[in-house]
Amino acid sequence: MEDLNTLYYFTQVVEHRGFAAAGRALDMPKSKLSRRIAQLEERLGVRLIHRTSRHCSLTEIGHEYYQRCLAMRVEAESAAEVIERNRSEPQGLVRISCPTALLNSWVGPMLTRYMLKYPLVELFIESTNRRVDLIHEGFDIALRVRFPPLE
Numbered sequence: 001m002e003d004l005n006t007l008y009y010f011t012q013v014v015e016h017r018g019f020a021a022a023g024r025a026l027d028m029p030k031s032k033l034s035r036r037i038a039q040l041e042e043r044l045g046v047r048l049i050h051r052t053s054r055h056c057s058l059t060e061i062g063h064e065y066y067q068r069c070l071a072m073r074v075e076a077e078s079a080a081e082v083i084e085r086n087r088s089e090p091q092g093l094v095r096i097s098c099p100t101a102l103l104n105s106w107v108g109p110m111l112t113r114y115m116l117k118y119p120l121v122e123l124f125i126e127s128t129n130r131r132v133d134l135i136h137e138g139f140d141i142a143l144r145v146r147f148p149p150l151e
Contacts, residue, residue: 006040011069
């Protein structure tokens with residue numbers, strides 16, 4: 001598996017049209033970027049970028065490789081955005097099973113406060129005294145009241 005940082009650096013060199021500009025944008029020495037891309041080309045066994053003292057341009061295979069690297073970068077950024085969005089505030093459906101008496105006395109008022117604090121969370125509450133099967137019935141939380149001895 002290729003180092004994803006190197007692929008990111010490659011896309012930056014292409015987008016900034018050179019090692020110096022990409023180095024400034026990344027706050028990284030131009031020589032380090034050039035070395036990383038040269039190592040990438042050596043590992044792949046192809047030339048990705050035509051270099052001159054004043055100009056660099058993509059080879060044909062470099063252009064195709066850039067398209068794929070760009071797609072990976074976009075997907076990686078998208079994946080990070082999904083995590084960040086979900087970490088910012090709880091959201092989604094939570095399925096809860098709770099005994100009727102416990103729901104009326106303790107859990108109900110607690111869930112009301114929770115829903116006011118986190119309005120993006122949707123609760124499905126089944127008020128039942130029967131023992132539910134968490135997996136087969138798809139519950140996230142099941143509160144149970146049992147008297148000793150427990151099973």
